[in-house]
Amino acid sequence: MNNVSRRGFLTGMVGLGATAVLPSALINTLMVTPAKANTAAAQDFKGWKMSGAHWGAFRARVEADRVMEIRPFEFDKHPSDILKGTMGVIYSPSRVRYPMVRLDWFKNRHRSNTAERGDNRFVRVSWDEALDLVYDELERIQNTYGPWALHTANVGWRSVGQMHSCGNHMLRAVGMHGRSVGTAGDYSTGAGQMILPYILGSTEVYSQGTSWDIILKESNVIVLWATDLNKNLQVGWNTETHEAYAYLEQLKDKVANKEIQVISIDPVKSKTQNYLDCDHQYVNPMTDVALMLALAHTLWKEDLYDKKFLDLYTLGFDDFLPYLKGENEDMVEKTPEWAAPICGVSADRIRELARLFAKNRTQIIFGWAIQRQQHGEQPYWMGAILAAMLGQIGLPGGGVSYSHHYSSVGVSSSGASMPGAFPLNLDTGRTPKHDNTNYDGYSSVIPVARAVDALLEPGKEIDFNGHKVKLPPYKMGIFTGSNQWHRHQDRNRMKLAYRNIETVVAVDYNWTATCRFADIVLPACTPFERNDIDAYGSYSNRGVIAMHKLVDPLYHSRSDFDIWREFCKRFKRDIEYSRGMTEMQWVEQLYNDCRIDNAKKDFPMPTFEEFWDIGYVLFPEGKPWVRHADFREDPEVNALGTPSGFIEIFSRKIARYGYDDCKGHPIWMEKAERSHGGPNSDKYPLWLQSCHPNERLHSQTCESEERRAEYTVQGREPVYIGPVDAERRGIKHGDLVRVYNDRGQLLAGAVVSDNYPEGIIRIEEGAWYGPVGPEIGSLDTYGDPNTLTLDVGTSKLAQGPSANTCLVEIEKFEGVAPPVTSFGGPNEVLPDGSPAPKDRA
Numbered sequence: 001m002n003n004v005s006r007r008g009f010l011t012g013m014v015g016l017g018a019t020a021v022l023p024s025a026l027i028n029t030l031m032v033t034p035a036k037a038n039t040a041a042a043q044d045f046k047g048w049k050m051s052g053a054h055w056g057a058f059r060a061r062v063e064a065d066r067v068m069e070i071r072p073f074e075f076d077k078h079p080s081d082i083l084k085g086t087m088g089v090i091y092s093p094s095r096v097r098y099p100m101v102r103l104d105w106f107k108n109r110h111r112s113n114t115a116e117r118g119d120n121r122f123v124r125v126s127w128d129e130a131l132d133l134v135y136d137e138l139e140r141i142q143n144t145y146g147p148w149a150l151h152t153a154n155v156g157w158r159s160v161g162q163m164h165s166c167g168n169h170m171l172r173a174v175g176m177h178g179r180s181v182g183t184a185g186d187y188s189t190g191a192g193q194m195i196l197p198y199i200l201g202s203t204e205v206y207s208q209g210t211s212w213d214i215i216l217k218e219s220n221v222i223v224l225w226a227t228d229l230n231k232n233l234q235v236g237w238n239t240e241t242h243e244a245y246a247y248l249e250q251l252k253d254k255v256a257n258k259e260i261q262v263i264s265i266d267p268v269k270s271k272t273q274n275y276l277d278c279d280h281q282y283v284n285p286m287t288d289v290a291l292m293l294a295l296a297h298t299l300w301k302e303d304l305y306d307k308k309f310l311d312l313y314t315l316g317f318d319d320f321l322p323y324l325k326g327e328n329e330d331m332v333e334k335t336p337e338w339a340a341p342i343c344g345v346s347a348d349r350i351r352e353l354a355r356l357f358a359k360n361r362t363q364i365i366f367g368w369a370i371q372r373q374q375h376g377e378q379p380y381w382m383g384a385i386l387a388a389m390l391g392q393i394g395l396p397g398g399g400v401s402y403s404h405h406y407s408s409v410g411v412s413s414s415g416a417s418m419p420g421a422f423p424l425n426l427d428t429g430r431t432p433k434h435d436n437t438n439y440d441g442y443s444s445v446i447p448v449a450r451a452v453d454a455l456l457e458p459g460k461e462i463d464f465n466g467h468k469v470k471l472p473p474y475k476m477g478i479f480t481g482s483n484q485w486h487r488h489q490d491r492n493r494m495k496l497a498y499r500n501i502e503t504v505v506a507v508d509y510n511w512t513a514t515c516r517f518a519d520i521v522l523p524a525c526t527p528f529e530r531n532d533i534d535a536y537g538s539y540s541n542r543g544v545i546a547m548h549k550l551v552d553p554l555y556h557s558r559s560d561f562d563i564w565r566e567f568c569k570r571f572k573r574d575i576e577y578s579r580g581m582t583e584m585q586w587v588e589q590l591y592n593d594c595r596i597d598n599a600k601k602d603f604p605m606p607t608f609e610e611f612w613d614i615g616y617v618l619f620p621e622g623k624p625w626v627r628h629a630d631f632r633e634d635p636e637v638n639a640l641g642t643p644s645g646f647i648e649i650f651s652r653k654i655a656r657y658g659y660d661d662c663k664g665h666p667i668w669m670e671k672a673e674r675s676h677g678g679p680n681s682d683k684y685p686l687w688l689q690s691c692h693p694n695e696r697l698h699s700q701t702c703e704s705e706e707r708r709a710e711y712t713v714q715g716r717e718p719v720y721i722g723p724v725d726a727e728r729r730g731i732k733h734g735d736l737v738r739v740y741n742d743r744g745q746l747l748a749g750a751v752v753s754d755n756y757p758e759g760i761i762r763i764e765e766g767a768w769y770g771p772v773g774p775e776i777g778s779l780d781t782y783g784d785p786n787t788l789t790l791d792v793g794t795s796k797l798a799q800g801p802s803a804n805t806c807l808v809e810i811e812k813f814e815g816v817a818p819p820v821t822s823f824g825g826p827n828e829v830l831p832d833g834s835p836a837p838k839d840r841a
């Protein structure tokens with residue numbers, strides 16, 4: 001999700017949010033004294049610098065150009081432990097120290113032996129050499145092939161900071177040179193963001209949700225459906241405030257006092273379920289649609305559904321009902337008795353839940369993992385239908401949400417404007433050096449998760465959201481601010497695919513597997529080695545944060561801005577690229593533009609100098625807000641963005657596409673592989689869920705040695721397993737294990753936990769890939785779950801990633817374990833292949 005798309009949704013949201021009208025005097029107080037903060041603590045930070053990360057704002061004590069200590073920003077009352085990994089990112093032994101070129105590429109350029117990719121032998125070059133190589137390659141690509149041969153894959157969790165947003169820098173600079181193949185969608189919500197505009201009129205996944213104040217006051221029942229708030233609210237798209245945790249504390253009290261009943265519908269006992277000590281409703285993995293259909297069936301059969309709501313606000317219930325009744329498609333009635341053996345919830349319990357939801361003010365809250373699986377569109381659609389049948393959409397504390405686990409959604413927006421970003425597009429009227437729009441019949445935009453397919457099935461035509469996409473067999477890829485060799489599924493398939501690509505450029509500050517599998521690696525500095533500015537609170541718009549440069553760029557690293565400006569010198573467009581401005585001039589301008597905007601909205605801000613000195617500006621909380629309330633109030637005036645303006649239970653538009661895996665209404669479909677009696681479970685009985693890490697942000701901070709020491713087992717990534725499955729295989733807590741299927745194999749360290757029922761294990765995504773060697777099938781020495789995951793699109797509609805559709809087996813590892821190869825950077829060699837001397841500066 002690049003900066004533009006996510007902020008784009010936010011801008012839309014701000015318009016809907018309430019603008020707080022408060023006396024200026026109060027705002028001024030809030031500007032200088034953090035609201036609700038421990039002000040005594042603020043005094044201790046004299047001389048400390050301020051910065052921010054996805055995992056929170058912080059203060060840093062710096063001495064003699066070295067960061068000595070990091071502490072959470074005093075406004076942050078629920079700082080995340082991920083902060084503990086920050087110093088280990090800066091001072092990681094895995095830092096990219098110099099521009100590096102893969103040995104065989106150094107010798108043979110684009111005709112290199114691509115099967116050697118991943119052997120990690122690299123030659124050090126100067127910055128000038130490296131940027132010349134990148135430039136020469138781009139010239140060659142544009143002259144020999146054209147824009148279809150270049151893939152710019154910037155979509156990822158690049159660091160916070162509006163000025164240095166590294167994807168923007170790469171896209172603007174490379175865009176000045178020539179056009180390329182871009183991406184649509186993202187790995188987070190591939191299926192969700194495509195399906196929900198047809199059903200509810202917006203992506204919903206990136207929308208502000210009903211305020212927690214209101215939920216806590218009005219809801220009697222909260223259904224946490226596949227969502228782990230306490231774990232996932234640790235990070236935000238902009239510098240995270242962690243304000244949502246204050247509401248989770250209140251919710252915990254209300255659960256204890258039996259004021260609100262919370263039910264977590266999840267195959268595992270989540271961190272949130274444990275924290276709230278709320279009800280846990282087990283469900284077999286990937287079978288939620290069957291459970292939802294049976295809930296809907298009960299509501300219909302027992303006449304518990306809201307006919308008036310369906311009449312006034314929805315379309316197509318009558319087209320859906322025959323499927324529920326078993327009068328078409330599979331001719332099976334979707335009774336609780338039908339669903340029970342599929343989803344593992346008893347028929348009586350299903351009826352009980354349906355009655356409970358109908359009788360109470362019920363707020364359904366979905367997470368995103370449930371759509372990161374095959375047919376991931378279906379549970380979201382069926383969830384909306386369930387909420388529509390309950391008739392509470394648009395009521396305070398009722399209805400359905402798809403975003404409350406993300407970036408403090410549900411904390412009311414202040415209504416203030418946030419700073420803009422360094423532009424990613426060319427300035428108006430400018431064209432690229434190679435002004436070629438001829439893609440030779442290939443698509444210029446491909447679904448992001450199908451980028452590996454493009455290399456393996458060149459020219460293949462696929463369906464995507466109502467149109468055809470012809471996959472371009474691109475020859476060169478540029479990665480920045482994303483770690484493709486963590487985020488994408490099925491490593492061995494990737495290895496094969498990458499043999500078909502001539503040149504890969506990676507820009508990063510730490511030597512990820514994406515660097516290891518690249519040809520030219522450019523060392524960026526970390527966000528803590530440059531000056532920047534960021535929004536504080538992605539949806540709450542709580543304030544603006546200064547990101548003071550803590551130390552100078554380490555080794556030979558440079559800021560992304562400096563890297564791409566130097567690149568642009570090669571075709572004399574560096575002044576145009578930077579608009580002749582320095583880093584600090586940009587930071588100041590982004591602040592001042594924001595200040596002008598906010599003055600108009602009666603949110604006064606101090607001068608830039610004052611702001612930079614204090615380190616932050618804070619705005620007061622906005623008014624609580626109810627999602628879809630305006631639509632409920634007047635569905636004609638405030639029509640939804642769906643084709644009809646109503647909630648679409650049946651979508652004529654999707655039906656017309658004629659897809660077999662996403663029809664006109666939600667359908668229960670079997671998966672390619674599924675545990676608990678589903679396909680392939682005889683051979684591989686365990687479902688591997690690769691949820692988002694509690695300890696990290698994806699692959700970020702995995703490079704921190706101190707942080708890793710806190711959670712690894714025998715130096716390997718943990719695999720969480722239940723006691724029954726562990727005992728059956730003779731596996732004990734702390735054992736080294738091999739996890740495998742037909743797609744790959746990895747080593748991990750067993751953590752036996754009661755949170756995991758039989759047939760379910762977890763390895764968190766983002767564990768750094770460390771193969772023994774470049775060969776296909778090679779053992780991963782550390783525990784990247786994407787060594788094992790399935791790489792298929794969710795459906796013809798969204799083509800999203802299906803990481804959570806994955807079966808494996810696990811065994812105790814016997815023998816001598818190979819050392820972990822993931823960390824510590826490249827094996828530096830001289831051009832003749834001999835080891836480079838260790839002591840070079």
Ligand SMILES: Nc1nc2c(c(=O)[nH]1)N[C@H]1C(S)=C(S)[C@@H](COP(=O)(O)OP(=O)(O)OC[C@H]3O[C@@H](n4cnc5c(=O)[nH]c(N)nc54)[C@H](O)[C@@H]3O)O[C@H]1N2
Nearest residue numbers: 156157159166187188481482483487507524690698699803
């Ligand atoms: N199996 C499985 N796979 C998954 C998921 C899953 O649930 N299961 N989840 C998916 C999801 S939702 C997501 S969002 C993706 C995340 O995938 P990514 O966004 O690719 O993951 P990150 O680890 O955050 O990678 C960001 C990279 O950018 C680098 N970086 C950070 N800041 C800068 C900067 O300023 N400049 C430069 N040049 N580089 C920088 C970091 O060092 C890091 O290598 O993973 C997806 N993959």
Ligand SMILES: Nc1nc2c(c(=O)[nH]1)N[C@H]1C(S)=C(S)[C@@H](COP(=O)(O)OP(=O)(O)OC[C@H]3O[C@@H](n4cnc5c(=O)[nH]c(N)nc54)[C@H](O)[C@@H]3O)O[C@H]1N2
Nearest residue numbers: 188226232265266285286367368369691692693696697698
């Ligand atoms: N600490 C931390 N927080 C993060 C991130 C991070 O890397 N670290 N990443 C951020 C990003 S980019 C994203 S996209 C979000 C991801 O947010 P999500 O995708 O919602 O997060 P996950 O942790 O993968 O899964 C949430 C829950 O879904 C459950 N689940 C999985 N499959 C099923 C199923 O088939 N049925 C049911 N009922 N439940 C299921 C899991 O057991 C888990 O408890 O998190 C964000 N927050």
Ligand SMILES: [Mo]
Nearest residue numbers: 186187188189
């Ligand atoms: Mo994500």
